[in-house]
Amino acid sequence: MKLKFYGAAGEVTGSNHILEGDGVSIMIDCGFFQGVKVCDDKNNDKFPYNPAAIDAVFVTHAHLDHVGRIPKLMNEGFKGKIYSTPPTREIAKLMLEDTLRVIAREAKVDGHEPLYREDAVEKAFVHWEAIPYDKEIVFKDDLRVRFRDAGHILGSAMIEMTHNGKKLIFSGDLGNSPSPLMPDTALLSDVDFLVMEAVYGDRVHENLLERANRLKEVIEETVARGGVLMIPAFSIERTQDLLFELNEMVEGKKIPEIPVFVDSPLAIKVTKVFEESKAYFNKEIQDTIRGGDDIFKFPKLRFTERSQDSIAIKDVPNPKIIIAGSGMSNGGRIMHHERNYLSDPKSTLLFVGYQAVGTMGRALQEGMKSVRIFDEDVLVRAKIVTIQGYSAHKDMNALLEFVTAVGDSVKKIFVVHAEMGAGLFFAQRVRDYLGIDTRVPKSGDVVEIDF
Ligand SMILES: [Zn+2]
Numbered sequence: 427m428k429l430k431f432y433g434a435a436g437e438v439t440g441s442n443h444i445l446e447g448d449g450v451s452i453m454i455d456c457g458f459f460q461g462v463k464v465c466d467d468k469n470n471d472k473f474p475y476n477p478a479a480i481d482a483v484f485v486t487h488a489h490l491d492h493v494g495r496i497p498k499l500m501n502e503g504f505k506g507k508i509y510s511t512p513p514t515r516e517i518a519k520l521m522l523e524d525t526l527r528v529i530a531r532e533a534k535v536d537g538h539e540p541l542y543r544e545d546a547v548e549k550a551f552v553h554w555e556a557i558p559y560d561k562e563i564v565f566k567d568d569l570r571v572r573f574r575d576a577g578h579i580l581g582s583a584m585i586e587m588t589h590n591g592k593k594l595i596f597s598g599d600l601g602n603s604p605s606p607l608m609p610d611t612a613l614l615s616d617v618d619f620l621v622m623e624a625v626y627g628d629r630v631h632e633n634l635l636e637r638a639n640r641l642k643e644v645i646e647e648t649v650a651r652g653g654v655l656m657i658p659a660f661s662i663e664r665t666q667d668l669l670f671e672l673n674e675m676v677e678g679k680k681i682p683e684i685p686v687f688v689d690s691p692l693a694i695k696v697t698k699v700f701e702e703s704k705a706y707f708n709k710e711i712q713d714t715i716r717g718g719d720d721i722f723k724f725p726k727l728r729f730t731e732r733s734q735d736s737i738a739i740k741d742v743p744n745p746k747i748i749i750a751g752s753g754m755s756n757g758g759r760i761m762h763h764e765r766n767y768l769s770d771p772k773s774t775l776l777f778v779g780y781q782a783v784g785t786m787g788r789a790l791q792e793g794m795k796s797v798r799i800f801d802e803d804v805l806v807r808a809k810i811v812t813i814q815g816y817s818a819h820k821d822m823n824a825l826l827e828f829v830t831a832v833g834d835s836v837k838k839i840f841v842v843h844a845e846m847g848a849g850l851f852f853a854q855r856v857r858d859y860l861g862i863d864t865r866v867p868k869s870g871d872v873v874e875i876d877f
Contacts, residue, residue, distance in 0.1 A: 427589070427877040429621070431867040432474060433457065434843045438625055438782065439491035440468070441843060443596065444475065445587065447877075448567045453483040454585055454596045454621075458494025460754075460782055469495060469541055474870065478503035484571060485510035486598025487582035488517035488662060490525065497522060497546035500553075509563065511573050512556040513581030513703045517662055517696055522547045524692045528757060559583065559612075577601025577611040578818050579663040580699070580706055584612065592877050593835075597622040599843065600820045600828060602631065606670050607663075607700075607721075609708040611820075617832045619875055623843035625780065626821045627852025629814070637815025638671055644776055644811055645681050649745045653772030653808070658760045658787060660753035661693035663818050664779055666700050668749055669722045670711075676724040686727045689736050689750040689759050694729045697722055740766055753779045754787040765799040773808040778816035783845075822852065829856055838875065839864040 427447035433440030433455075440459035445452045459466040477499045485508060486492055496508065496518075510518065526544055533540040557563060563571045568590075573583035578601040585596040595617050603610040632640065648655040659665045665688060675681045688694060701722060704715055714721060730736045736759055739748060752758035767773040768790075781787035786797055795806050820828060829839065839862055841849045849866040856864040867873065 427875055429840065429873045429875055430475075431840070431842065431871045431873075432869060433459065434491070435867045435869040435871065436846045436849065437869075438780070438843055438845060441486075441492045442495070443621060443842070444480070445594070448569070448589070450565055450567065450569060451480050452565070452569075452571075452587075453480050455486055455492040455598070456483060456495045456499050457489070457491040460491055469498070470538075473499070473502055476503070478505060480504055480506055481565070482506045483508045484585045484596075485514055485518065486576065486585060486596065487579055488514045488521055489579065489599065490521055492598065493518045493521065494525060496550050497542040500546045500549045501542055506553070508550060508554040509557050509571075510554065511559060511581040511583050513699060513706055514583070515551075515554055515556040515581075516699050516703075517581060518554075519551060520692060520695050520699070521662075522550070574612040574614065575609055577603045577605060577608045580608070580703055582608075584614070586614070589877055592618040594619040594875075594877050595621065595832075599623050599625070599818070600825065602817050602820055602824065604634065605708070605818070606634070606667050607707050607711055609706075611828065614832050616835050618835060618837050619840075619877060620829070620832065620836055620838070621840045621842060622825070622829070623819070624825055624841045624849055624852040625819045625843055626817060627825060627841065627844050627848040627855075629821055629848070630823055631817055631821040632813065632815035634815065637813050640813045640815070641671060642675060642681060644774060644813070645675075645747065647809075648747075648772075648774045649682055649684060651772040652744050653770060653774060654744055654763070654767045655747045655774050655776060656760065656763050656767060656808075657747065657749045657776045657778060658753050658755050659690075659693070659749050659751065660779055661690055661696045661751050664753065664816060665690070665693040665749055666697055666722065667816065668778070669697070669727070672727070672747075673719075673721050673724045676726075677719075683726050685742050685746040686724075687730055687739050687746065687748045687750075688727070689730045689739060689748055689763070691731050693749070693751060694731050697729075736762070739763070744772070754781050754785040755790065756785045756787065761799055764797075765802060765804055768797070768799075768808050769805045771807040771809075775808050775810050777810075777812040780817065780819075822855070825852060826855060826859060829860060829862070836862050838862070840873070841866045
């Protein structure tokens with residue numbers, strides 16, 4: 427069989443891999459390249475293969491860098507089925523519908539046709555089947571595929587394929603277990619080939635307790651200064667993790683009750699999917715919910731879906747907390763709040779997620795003193811804080827543990843979803859510590875495997 431790497435190879439985004447041979451051609455993920463713009467120009471490039479020749483697409487999870495180009499695949503002739511877990515299907519629908527607005531706006535600014543329109547998104551979901559974890563799908567020639575829990579975000583999965591008595595895993599993104607809400611990453615065994623992410627292949631996160639303490643400190647400091655705490659957050663998982671932790675802190679009287687706004691229509695919709703998918707939470711959370719606690723509801727929390735409610739947030743006296751998208755400050759309502767409060771030395775901008783190279787979030791995180799928002803120069807006087815522990819990804823040590831646990835059977839590892847430096851660093855570590863043949867493919871690489 428051949429493994430073909432077309433995206434997230436030597437970089438973090440644009441996830442797109444193909445397994446081909448023995449009369450089948452199976453794609454894993456078809457995501458956006460993301461960077462300066464929500465929808466990077468590279469997404470406009472024609473696929474370097476014939477989408478009509480692909481039999482099926484397996485989707486690891488609903489993040490846009492894993493699903494963003496699926497409607498484009500429909501437009502360019504893909505006719506097969508799309509498979510994912512049920513929550514991934516639901517959240518991907520919300521994400522892609524939301525993306526339509528963004529790509530239409532960006533296309534207008536740049537003066538070209540949008541990457542795709544509503545009809546392509548609708549078509550994708552006609553072909554999109556939801557399959558629960560661990561249920562096998564059988565292809566011709568005894569190729570079996572199933573979803574295993576990756577513990578990354580709601581519904582996230584590793585793709586496990588067996589063929590000729592061998593096992594191949596596409597990890598998708600691997601969860602930062604133990605996660606507040608998600609189950610731990612499923613344990614694997616007898617794996618022969620591993621295509622795995624290493625976004626944080628060269629970094630170590632703060633642990634859960636440290637991150638909760640840090641969040642508490644940042645809130646206390648902002649309250650003491652009478653400022654605004656702005657948290658750019660991804661709509662999936664990060665927002666819900668934050669709500670869960672704020673819920674604990676407020677109800678446990680560990681922080682003062684101050685207004686908390688979730689100012690993102692998408693995050694509000696995704697939070698509803700979370701509320702309807704309780705069976706996908708870890709056991710502890712399921713028990714908590716059964717015990718009667720609504721984990722996404724506490725005093726002074728407000729969901730501001732309508733834009734007039736969002737605008738009215740600035741009339742609410744400080745201190746207050748605003749959670750809004752986009753997570754990398756490259757669009758979304760957070761930009762309005764950043765324009766209003768970045769120049770205020772009493773306020774704080776808190777990063778709890780990955781900031782891609784080229785985004786305003788990355789520039790601010792690296793200490794930029796002035797930024798341009800909506801044709802306005804804004805001086806940065808607010809405190810800039812980063813808490814790494816909120817990552818939904820395994821860090822270097824956890825990734826290494828993941829490989830160690832999979833064990834002696836692994837013959838080859840392909841490191842994807844990592845900036846080149848992090849990928850090479852992690853690959854070297856795996857070779858040094860575990861002696862496994864590990865490489866970092868580049869985009870366009872084709873590798874023959876005995877699978
Ligand atoms: Zn992800």
